Amino acid sequence: MRAALAAELNGIDCVSLGERPDPSLAEAQVLVRVRGAGVGPWDVGFLGGGFPGVALPFVPGQEIAGVVEAAADGTGFRPGERVYGSLFPAGGGFAELALAAAERLAPMPARAGFHEAAGLVIGAGTAHEGLVDRGRLQAGETVLITAAAGGVGSAAVQIAAAIGARPLAVASQDNHDYLRSLGASEVFDYHDADWVQRVRAATSGGVDLLFDGAGGQTRDQAIGAVRDGGRAMFIVLQGPPAQLERGITGEPFAARVARPRLEALSHLVDAGRLRAQIGAVLPLEQAREALNRVAGRHTRGKIVLDIGQ
Incomplete structure (x- = not known):
């Protein structure tokens, strides 16, 4: 799979586009084909070494929306289902495929597309x-x-x-x-x-x-x-x-976003009371540019990466 990754945690300039093996599904996990990935200041913090214990190479991206590719038994998710959720703190969202803990995912709001859903998570x-x-x-x-x-x-x-x-x-x-x-x-x-x-x-x-x-x-x-x-x-x-x-x-x-929180957000979205404000949508190839915009701290709304459309 394609992914934006960092071989070392020495800032945004360490991020480049590369290839990684497809993730392997484990117990209580869901494999998601990513369609949109939110970009946030937490991603910048990870790349700057602000969070200890990060395995290298590191794929940023803590919030995703996409389609279930496969799901472990007992998770309640089915292939083809549209989902959104948090990958914090493992990351992995800036990639075509991502592994998520089932309890950190929820069905996407009916009134949101992939970019909007990814922009809501964290x-x-x-x-x-x-x-x-x-x-x-x-x-x-x-x-x-x-x-x-x-x-x-x-x-x-x-x-x-x-x-x-x-x-x-x-x-x-x-x-x-x-x-x-x-x-x-x-x-x-x-x-x-x-x-x-x-x-x-x-x-x-x-x-x-x-x-x-x-x-x-x-x-x-x-x-x-x-x-x-x-x-x-x-x-x-x-x-x-x-x-x-x-x-x-x-x-x-620091918020912990799990399924009950996502379901509460979905209710607000579908009731017309909440909408993700997307400042820009950039392709995966421009992950570094997206991160630099967020690091500048003057973006309006949310920056989202478009992946695998």
Whole structure:
């Protein structure tokens, strides 16, 4: 099979197109013929050596959508079924065939194609876990979403709106109309010196929940927009834990996307409440270009690789 792979973990430039043996099916696994593979900052992190214990050569790609080629007994999947799911942390998605644990797969949403489904897995899965399970966001509450125009943030805005909460987004000026179209009540530019004060003014003293995907200075400023006694969720990939005061509770987290989470996303998609925002679709041959775009951290929506069409 064709695959984009790295012989060493020394950055994106180590990735090249090559050939690998077809994977061998094992117990509780499903072999998927990949049609779309999401590209995320976690893929960049793996290639930079940020995750220990990675076997070489390494095939990036932690989120896929495709067609079941074969399935082990007892998995419940059948050849020909359209599925999507997470390969984290083993990877292998940037290839024509990928092995997935059955419990990390689900049938694709009826209203999504392969590219859209692949673009939902970790981004929307992270947003759903952070807002619903960990952040306990309720209808009528306000939530501030940083890095809102990216793959995770775009999903978070839609999921918050679907809950009946009031999503406020933080992004550069050229993404404001885009985020309003997804359901953001108001959008703030992190380049403005007084953006935190404007958030507090728009929410009568601060938001109930912060969902941070930006890290760094934007994260530290955003904590100031949370009301006393409010809550905050931080995507762990974006740096060390934040310092919380004023009775604000929170935690860094990394989502674990399994079948129940995927089924919840499928329900939102098929109800018309969630849609993957695809910024670009590139062929497998341009995997390095796709990774470089994600590493730049200024992509709108999700970058997806088209594989095996």
